[in-house]
Amino acid sequence: MTEMQVAEVGAAETAVPDRLEFDVIVVGGGPAGLAAGTVCARAGLDTIIIERGRKPGTKNVMGGVLYTRPTAEVFPEFWKEAPVERCVIEQNQWIMTEDSVIKMGYRSPHFAEGVPNCFTVLRVKIDQYFAEQAQAAGALVINETKVDEVLSAEGRVIGVRTGRPDGEVYAPVVILAEGVNPQLTQALGMQEDLKSNDAAVTVKEVLRLEPEIIQERFGLGEGEGATIEMYGAPTQSMLGTAFLYTNHNSLSLGLGVLLSEFAELPDTPHDLLQELKQHPAIAPLVEGAEPAEYMAHLIPEGGYNQMPALFGHGVMIVGDAAQFVNGMHREGSNHAILSGKAAAETAIDAHNKGDFSERTLGHYRQRLEEESTTIADMRKYRRATGFMERHPVLSVYPALAAYAFEEMLTVDDKTKREKQWAIIKEALRRRKPWEMAWDAVEGGLSFV
Ligand SMILES: Cc1cc2nc3c(=O)[nH]c(=O)nc-3n(C[C@H](O)[C@H](O)[C@H](O)COP(=O)(O)OP(=O)(O)OC[C@H]3O[C@@H](n4cnc5c(N)ncnc54)[C@H](O)[C@@H]3O)c2cc1C
Numbered sequence: 025m026t027e028m029q030v031a032e033v034g035a036a037e038t039a040v041p042d043r044l045e046f047d048v049i050v051v052g053g054g055p056a057g058l059a060a061g062t063v064c065a066r067a068g069l070d071t072i073i074i075e076r077g078r079k080p081g082t083k084n085v086m087g088g089v090l091y092t093r094p095t096a097e098v099f100p101e102f103w104k105e106a107p108v109e110r111c112v113i114e115q116n117q118w119i120m121t122e123d124s125v126i127k128m129g130y131r132s133p134h135f136a137e138g139v140p141n142c143f144t145v146l147r148v149k150i151d152q153y154f155a156e157q158a159q160a161a162g163a164l165v166i167n168e169t170k171v172d173e174v175l176s177a178e179g180r181v182i183g184v185r186t187g188r189p190d191g192e193v194y195a196p197v198v199i200l201a202e203g204v205n206p207q208l209t210q211a212l213g214m215q216e217d218l219k220s221n222d223a224a225v226t227v228k229e230v231l232r233l234e235p236e237i238i239q240e241r242f243g244l245g246e247g248e249g250a251t252i253e254m255y256g257a258p259t260q261s262m263l264g265t266a267f268l269y270t271n272h273n274s275l276s277l278g279l280g281v282l283l284s285e286f287a288e289l290p291d292t293p294h295d296l297l298q299e300l301k302q303h304p305a306i307a308p309l310v311e312g313a314e315p316a317e318y319m320a321h322l323i324p325e326g327g328y329n330q331m332p333a334l335f336g337h338g339v340m341i342v343g344d345a346a347q348f349v350n351g352m353h354r355e356g357s358n359h360a361i362l363s364g365k366a367a368a369e370t371a372i373d374a375h376n377k378g379d380f381s382e383r384t385l386g387h388y389r390q391r392l393e394e395e396s397t398t399i400a401d402m403r404k405y406r407r408a409t410g411f412m413e414r415h416p417v418l419s420v421y422p423a424l425a426a427y428a429f430e431e432m433l434t435v436d437d438k439t440k441r442e443k444q445w446a447i448i449k450e451a452l453r454r455r456k457p458w459e460m461a462w463d464a465v466e467g468g469l470s471f472v
Contacts, residue, residue, distance in 0.1 A: 046072045048371050049184055049195040050163075051171045051208060053080035055357045056343025057201030058154035058165075059098040059364030060371075065161035067372045072193060073155075073163055074186060076170040081151030084203075085228060085321035086357060087267050087276060089251060090145045094358035094396075098365050099157055106153045108143035109271035110249025111136045114242075118305070119422045120257040125305040126425055136248070144249045144269045144276070146230070174198060174208050180337030180380070181212070196380045197371045198339050201364060204322045206332070206345035214341060215332035220284035221413065222326035224264055224351070227293040228278030231313035235273050241309055242270055253354070254279075256422030258300045260289065263412050266300055267354070268309065275313055277301070280323055282413070293320065323356065324349045328399075328406035334392075335385040340367040350401050352408060352471075359398045366391040366398075411470035415463045420454050 046069075050061045053075030061073040077083035089112060092103060099106070113136050116129035135141040155165050173185040175192065183194035200209050204223060209215040235246070242250045249270045258266035264281030279296055286293065301310055324330075324347045331347050334340065342348075343360035350359065370388040374380045392399045412418070428447045438446070451460070 044072075044193045046070045046164075046193065046195040047375055048072070048197050048199065048368075049074065049193055050199045050201055051184060052201035052203055052343070052345070053077070053155060053165060053167070054084050054151065054201060054203055054343060054360060055095075055154060056345070056348075056360035056364040057199065058151065058158050059361040060199045060201060060342055060368040061163040061165070061364075062098055062154070062158040062161050063365050063368035064371055065158060065163035067368075068162075069372065069375060071158075071163040072195075073158060073165045074169050074171055074184070074193070075165065075167050077167060079148075079152060079167055080155040080165070081148040084147040084151055085226065085319045086145070086147050087228070087269055087278060087354060088145050088147060088150075088357065089142050089269065089354055090150065091142045091355065091358040092140050094362050096139065098361055099154065102153070102157075103140060103143055107149040108145055109274075110144050110244070111140045111247055112142045112144060112249045112251055113244070114248075114250040116250065116252040118252055118254045119425055120254055120303065120305065121423055121426045122257050123304055124426045124430070125303075126422075126429060131250075144251070144271050146271060146274075146276075171202075171208060174200075174212055174339070176212075176338075181339040184208075196338055197374055197385070199342055199364070199367050199371065200339065200345055201342045201360075202345045204324050204344045206341070209332055209341050209345050212336065212339065214336060214339075215345075216330070218322075219326075220287060221282055221409070222324065222330050222347075223322040224280040224282050224325050225286055225293055225320070226278060226280030226323055227297050227318070227320045228276060229297060229315050229319075230271070230317040231275045231277060231310055232273060232316045233275055233310075233313040237312070238270050238273070238275065244270065254300075255418055258303070259296065259418070260291065261416075261419035261422070262286070262289070263409075263418060265351075266296075268306065274316060275310060277306075277310060282325060282409075283322075284413075294318075323351065325351060325409055327351075327409065328402040331402065334389050335370075335382060337382045338380045338385070340370065340385055340388050342367045348398055348402065350405060352405055353401075355401070359396075359401075362396040362398050363392060366396060405471070407470040411466055415466065416455075417463065417467070424451055424454055 048064045048071045050057045050073040064071040114131035119126040170187045171184045175183040252268040254266040262281045262285040266279035269276040326347045342363040348359035349356040
């Protein structure tokens with residue numbers, strides 16, 4: 025154990041010896057970095073995780089739904105002791121206009137049976153739980169320390185330079201888990217600069233509400249949770265979604281929109297969130313809830329097409345830094361954990377062989393391809409964002425669907441055939457037949 029490992033984590037007065045050496049350096053204490061560090065430490069590697077925030081979770085934002093099975097690959101049965109909020113038994117998709125909503129949802133007791141499917145979580149609590157697991161496994165978690173530079177020699181990564189005095193740390197392998205704005209990965213030339221259509225800007229509020237009121241409003245039992253994803257009006261029909269999740273004694277309400285779309289609007293994300301609270305379908309759910317926290321963050325949206333080089337000599341990139349987010353299924357933290365695990369297992373193999381070359385670390389990508397859903401899912405949706413940018417799916421179809429429901433569910437002097445014609449006419453007014461055909465064909469190719 026090095027001198028630094030016995031020092032109090034995060035203490036500014038930590039003693040720093042001449043040359044700090046570890047088996048593995050992990051940059052970033054989010055789910056990706058903490059998973060990677062935990063797996064390495066459990067295998068007996070001398071592991072340091074460097075996080076710039078005051079504590080893991082303090083700089084992180086998530087909706088947040090945490091899927092159990094991928095998380096349990098690193099943190100087995102975590103839900104029995106971790107500070108999770110509610111077990112999600114109902115998932116809803118709402119298509120909204122300014123004053124109406126089409127509701128679709130699925131509720132099932134099976135989501136809570138055996139290994140429950142997913143939980144709502146608050147990052148500040150769950151990330152600290154993950155950090156405790158990393159520490160219990162023997163990893164050193166250093167907070168309040170920014171990595172400024174990756175150190176290289178003879179074409180391979182050999183360590184990092186932190187903002188601390190004499191803050192160079194060395195290891196034959198560095199795992200970069202730095203999140204959505206991967207400046208170190210970019211400085212290594214492994215990732216291009218972020219473009220405005222490679223990320224969504226998101227805002228979220230945590231709204232305090234008594235557990236009993238949450239249960240009554242959402243029709244839930246104790247410990248049970250519900251999620252709502254919203255499309256259309258909440259994002260002013262821009263490419264994005266809004267969400268409302270139930271926590272134990274709070275609600276997480278937020279929305280995200282592709283940066284490139286926001287650039288053209290006078291409204292800020294904050295404005296949209298405040299408007300969402302006034303929507304007739306949302307207002308009764310959040311009534312009386314007290315804003316407790318407000319946060320803003322980016323989500324990577326570049327997906328498969330913008331994935332960086334995932335490995336090089338002595339280095340691997342994991343989690344959001346590698347664009348591993350599947351926005352369609354609000355999956356990011358699970359891919360962060362799975363990629364952290366795959367990188368850690370590759371680092372362990374590299375140590376066993378004493379070979380940290382690009383060739384050996386290339387098994388990281390192979391693991392992601394063969395042993396996890398991460399790359400397969402990224403590849404499946406590689407055309408999705410482009411499709412949504414080219415086709416006005418979120419502006420034309422929610423309003424049209426609402427018109428159709430309103431027409432068919434209203435009984436007046438029109439016959440049902442007249443109503444059907446009215447809907448067809450309305451559809452043709454909004455979109456030409458060949459445009460709708462193009463939407464359907466390209467949509468099918470992009471999502472199926
Ligand atoms: C509004 C919102 C809602 C979301 N909802 C969901 C959801 O419901 N479900 C889901 O699975 N995912 C969701 N996501 C995505 C999910 O949060 C991310 O995919 C996940 O957190 C990625 O984990 P990570 O460890 O790669 O990155 P992060 O969690 O961002 O962690 C990166 C860490 O690196 C640190 N860091 C960065 N640079 C340095 C440096 N130079 N030196 C030291 N430390 C550094 C940062 O401080 C940070 O703690 C959501 C994201 C947002 C923004």
